[in-house]
Amino acid sequence: MSRLVTYRRALTWAMEEEMAADPNVFVFGLDVPDHKRIFGSTQGLVERFGASRCFGTPLSEEAMTGVALGAALSGLRPIHVHIRADFTLLAMNQIVNMVSNLRYMTGGRLQVPLVIRAIIGRGWGQSAQHSKSLHGVFGHIPGLKVVMPTTAQDAYSLLRTAIREDNPVLVLEHRWLYDVPGEVDERLQVPLGEPAVRRIGRDATVVATSWMTIEALKAAEVLAKRGIELEVVDARSIAPLGIEPIAASVAKTGRCVVADYDWTFCGFSAELAAQLHARCFGALKAPVERLGFAHVPCPTTRPLENLFYPSAVSIIRSVERLLDLEPTDLSGESFYSYEQRFKGPF
């Protein structure tokens, strides 16, 4: 059965399904059951499953991550929620020294079925401490899996896959995607490690992460008007990374822009570019271009923030460079602006 739901509702739906199917699944974190329900994504869970399976916590991110780990080692399947990905930094000791290591250090005698959901903030003054994505940081750590669902279907399917996974998975959700509706087929299973081709094209491949997929699709729409066809691939799973379909797309088009929702220096875009150069060297007509955040902490004020983030426009300019094209006249185009859709503070 397919239903049209928002990304937010798809997340809730995934948790409902898994909590109903398995009494070991529980969801917890700061403010999880309060009246705002993590931007509505935990709506209805405490009413349906009770306070023992859906509860709030003290402000103790490190200990709560340890609690999640201890529960997972005992056979429960915790979903630990952070309303901002930046707050996972308070739990880095547990995530990077404990969660990711314990199976290896015991020679495979332990398993850690643990999901960490964390939301990436943006806009309306979210600033430097409410806007990180951190997928490059977590993807760097052996023993962790990292996904960034972009569509409602992936929010639903990847979260369900993550909950059923016997390993730790970080699910990084962009706040702006929460209101985006999409068809969700509840039978569709999406495994970890598979990118999704969102648009088929021939002239260049844009590999995007999270919100940048939306920007890449907009760029493709604009460039299509002048006959340029972009192939847009949503990486979707950072670790494990499904490199083969991405490399196949780049081998086909011969040109690639990696549009990452993160800083470029030492980041996921560098990893992807390096792998694509190694795999597609003969097919590439130009070096892989990389787009990402400006290498500064995220500024608060809107004019600087606009310069900080990559966008459909920066993707268009990058593709034009790769194809040696004159700049497209964008004066008639309408690009996504959160002012039209999104009012603060959250």
Add this chain to the structure above:
Amino acid sequence: MTLPSAVQPARRTPDLTEALELYSRMLLIRRAEEAICAEYHHDEMKTPVHLGIGEEAIPVGVCSCLPPGAKTFGTYRNHALYLTVTGGDTDGFFGELYGKITGAGKGKAGSMHLASPAHGLVATSAVVASTIPVAVGAAFAESYRNTGGLTAVFFGDGAVEEGVFWESLNFACLHRLRVLFVCEDNGLAIHTATAQRQGFRSIPEAVNGFTCHVASGDGSDVTEVQALTRSVLSAMAQDPGPGLLHLTYFRFLEHVGNREDFDAGYRSAPDADTRERLDPLRRVERALREQGCPPEALKAAAEAVEAKISRSIAAAQAAPFPPPEELLRDVFAGGEPRA
């Protein structure tokens, strides 16, 4: 022995059989660590060892009082705990120290991460205080499933200075979890004394503000350790919630390594009488003699322990290292990572 909030302990002298059993367990730990000291210079055990000579009565005493099926968590100073909960698995122990495939962690753990989930020792950690919240999570799982099992977590006095200890204690109190916090207090964090580190009067007093059963006493006396453990467990049974055992002991050797370091200047060597008082093994041995234990029984216990250790060391030395394919194994359940 002070008991700020728990019921008074019933101190009882163990009968001869029980006392001899406690002695044998502690002796196995002591002789195993002395064997490490003797063998370490060969540089075949390539793993930093944090020896627990002087600490033995705490894991042995506490674990002798835990209910069957209890889960335990520990620190990098875990040899005594490992050998206690595994019932003396010297093969897995020395196999791991020699980095062999026969080790408890197939050579991927080393001395600092010894664990045996099959025996309930779920994890130990080289990062101070890191297993404390994980133990609370295991206790949470017991509460979630209403299975009633007990979890005990061992940590040093330095761990109390980590924020996560207080976070974990708070959550355990809030959820009335059946977790026993065991603070093995040797008055040193590496080389820094308590007075240079702690801005509170004492650990039991600082914890007393929480709804937690607290007991404190001499961790060099296995009989006292048992009495305090029983009293806190009894209080936890009557009034469900966490307990904290604060047990002092003397670390005879350097923080890491196989030598004494009294010449380093940060502490002085104990005199002979003090040594006798601080050595848990000597105290048990003396008590056994006073109880009329025949010397032959002590000798037989020592011979059995020494033979067991020699066999395990020989087996570990002869065992193969993990094959190259082990490098990429055991990262994830259900499949290996794609490189």
